Amino acid sequence: MSSSHEARRDASLGVYLHSPFCVSHCTYCDFYTRAFNGESQVRSFVQGLAGGIRLSAEDLGVVGRAVDTVYFGGGTPSLLSPADLEAVMQALHATFQVDPGAEISIESNPESVTQEKLSAFRSLGINRLSLGVQSFEPAILQTLGRAHSAARARQAFEEARRAGFENLSFDLMLALPGQSLDILKQDLNTSAGLAPDHLSAYLLEMDKETALRARIERGELKAPTEDDAADMYELTRSVLTRAGFRHYELSNFAIPGKECRHNLKYWTDLPFVGFGPSAWSYLDGRRFREAADLEGYLDAVRKGAPPRREEMQGEARERIEEALFAGLRLVDGVDLANLGRNYGVEDPLEDRHQAVRDLEEAGFVSLEGGRLRLTRRSYPIANEIFQVFV
Ligand code: SF4
Structure with missing residues (x-):
């Protein structure tokens, strides 16, 4: 371990929490996800996660450390009920010193939240919501296999504002089959018009094995060319920067001061710990990953063992x-x-x-x-x- 990594031993940690459940599998996604079968399945996961946080934190020697960012990712963590999220937050507070000013984010999909649920998230101290919108074009949402309509995405955004979220982010996608520069421009204008605090804009990745890529390879759908993709990226930059967003990371734009503090830890080499199946930790210059499958994860916790499987050594x-x-x-x-x-x-x-x-x-x-x-x-x-x- 280098002396500088030792010196950063006292740095506040970021905490990532992984929930693997989704209502359906989007056609462009290659993440490990599990079909959501209702709240009882999730409850046993949450019990395991709460236990796993403590076991892994003890194993990593980070119990009592200061935490200044928390990120619920997945999967679709907004499928968890407020009571489940509360149980996870309690486990975090019992294990770490969570800073009162911590940035606490949750990824959510428009169909998995309601006004009531969003207000309950806010009361738990969750203060940043990242909404997976991807596009406002109905035909594109269908191609992507998204479980929500464009109207529902707009409504969820407004509900989140009413629930008191002052730090709201959207995810959009670029270079999609059926997406022209004009369609993208409309999406960008609609997004900017809603005035989120942060926007992520991801180019479709064609190196992943996904159902969408297979359809493109079979010739059923036509993806934009590399030149079109570059034009779409430049259009995104220009519309969003003119609307007052700062382009701070390749795929991320923020109103100054609303950059995602948690993700900045990944990009600036700062320590974080991850809990839940397949979650990564980066600590003292070393990388670890928790058991990648849900059953393996829960089984380890039931036996009282930290569900950590691998350490990535790396030269x-x-x-x-x-x-x-x-x-x-x-x-x-x-x-x-x-x-x-x-x-x-x-x-x-x-x-x-x-x-x-x-x-x-x-x-x-x-x-x-x-x-x-x-x-x-x-x-x-x-x-x-x-x-x-x-
Ligand atoms: S909701 Fe997100 S994690 Fe789940 S399948 Fe779709 S893109 Fe993947």
Whole structure:
């Protein structure tokens, strides 16, 4: 462990909580999810999760640590009832010192919330809602296999505001089959018109094995070309920045001050702990993952064992590379001296100087004042740029 990782031992932690249930499986998604069969199934999961938080926290040696961000992700964690979420929050408070000003986020889908439920979430101290909207175009929602209509998405947003959420985020998707620049522009204008505090805009990833990709490969649907995708990305940037959002990460835009504090921990190499099946933790420079399947997870907890399965060892070079790629996702880029200090090395670029010079000459990255950044033209092809560093 480097001295800098030791020095960051006292940093406040982020906590990620994973709930794997979804009402149906969206056609573009390759996450591990489980069909939602009603509240009794969820209740036994919640009991296991509450026990698992304590067991894993003891095992990781983080009981009593300060926590300043909490993120309920999944899956669709908003399928959990307020009583279930309360049980998880109690387990967190019993295990950690949760900062009174902590950012506490929940991912939610429009069909899984009601005005009443959102008000109950708010009373539990949940203060940030991330709503999976993806598109306001009915035909696109159908292609994506989403369980909600565009009207329901708008309504859920308004209900969340009425419930007192002052930090509201939307997820949108770009470069979808059937999506033209005009359709996207309408989605962006509708989104900006609702005035969320934060927006995530993800390009459809074609390297994942999904039902949607299979339909595109069979020729049943036509995906936009790479050039179209780049135009859509640029349109998104331009509409949202003109509407007052700051583009702060490749896929994320925020009203200044409303950047997601939890996700910033991932991009700035800060520690977090994850609980629930397949959740990751990053602590003292080491990465762990909890048992990936629900039964394995619950079984371990029943036996009183921490449901942690793997530690990703990784050579120092790989670990620095991961931190470099994560940092390069930020529009402000990476402070190389800081990165080197965190990993106890003088030169975090090691043998990548020539690659950086080539990319700089070609206009894909900039290196100024010790900060390495992607340039705008690299944003839609960031994964390809990262390959040059590997
Ligand atoms: S709701 Fe989210 S996690 Fe669930 S299947 Fe759809 S995209 Fe995947």
